[in-house]
Amino acid sequence: MLAKRIIPCLDVKDGRTVKGVNFVDLRDAGDPVELAWNYSRQGADELVFLDITATVERRKTMVELVKSVARQINIPFTIGGGINEIADADALLNAGADKISINSAAVRNPALIDELAKTFGVQFVVIAVDTRSIGDKNIVHLNGGRLPTERETLEWIMEAESRGAGEILLTSMDHDGTKNGFDNGLLKIINDAVHIPVIASGGAGAVQHFVDVFEKTNVDAALAASVFHYGEILIPDLKEILKSNNIEVRI
């Protein structure tokens, strides 16, 4: 059976991880490649790097990072952050990235999804969506959840799928950082509505939250950052518990 995926997310700036990392035995906790290697050894199924470098050298530092990761890591990885055009994606593909994740650029210019899918194949194109509820609606937000758009989340995701998204990375900004669990209600609606894989993000605080998101929504993958970085949840333990709950995982 196809396994449910566990995905640690690393925030990177100027080639260094930025969120606190509390691993034992790391020579350099700020080195994304060493961190990635550790996660792959622990049994992470995939990695996401979110590059928040804001300088003009951004593309160059991203390409360097992707090359170092691809040289040393034997599992797939996605890179996101500031990808605005085909040339960005092309440079990252040639550096060894398996997928790219697009967020704001796709909302501002939806045709970019068609163009990326046509040029590189749908399997290369992950659409990241940050959602927050306003009243009784789920609204797509930009700039890390600070800037609301006019788009409703479900409607935007369906459009992204029809334009050629190969996967959806859905982050609930209402749940992100709370450690109270994933937004299972919205995730189920989205997962039932699309025929492409969905990655759940935002709210992971305990092992049970991962069990819940897979049992209640049937999403394909769950992503988290701090619970993994601070060693609050160890991936081998998490996978054993998922397995004991009859959730298919790769051990």
Next chain:
Amino acid sequence: MIGIIRYGAGNIFSLTAALERLGIPYGMINSEADFEQYDRYIIPGVGHAGAAMKKLEQTGLVPTIKALNKPTLGICVGMQLLTSYSEEGNSNLLNLFPIKTLRFKDSNLYKVPHTGWNQVFPQKENPLFENIPSGSHFYFVHSYFIEYDEAYTLSSANYNNKFSASIWRDNFYGVQFHPEKSGTYGETLLTNFYKL
């Protein structure tokens, strides 16, 4: 030494990185004269099978590839090229295996592309899967699959239907998954191919 057949279909950085990590020597094949320097070959490939076949035909290497008698491994779309036909672009392919490449039927339960780690079950004894337990997970990302066939399926996987995770005929092999992205078992498979 492994010769990687270059025909412009997709990036091979991850593949060459994996070979380097494993200490497996390799070089690039761009023309017919390059083949004799190597004792085994890899046909890589990502993207559209029909487009990949057109690019391969443009290199003029097709007759040489069809006549190869040393171990040859197609990966992902490189594997699909070994079959007779793909529904992707309604394309005729190399026909080294008289079986077809078909599209997964997508549904809410079986999403397409088939993305992620799925179990692989060898159906035959072959050194390519030495030291790899039956049911090990490999990383897949594809929308088209090669039909299961008693004669040619070396290992199978299941996704909505049973399909060929790998195929084998004489010196020709193909794997649908990405061994360069499949953790330690993927690396074992690449090492096994190097020792064939």
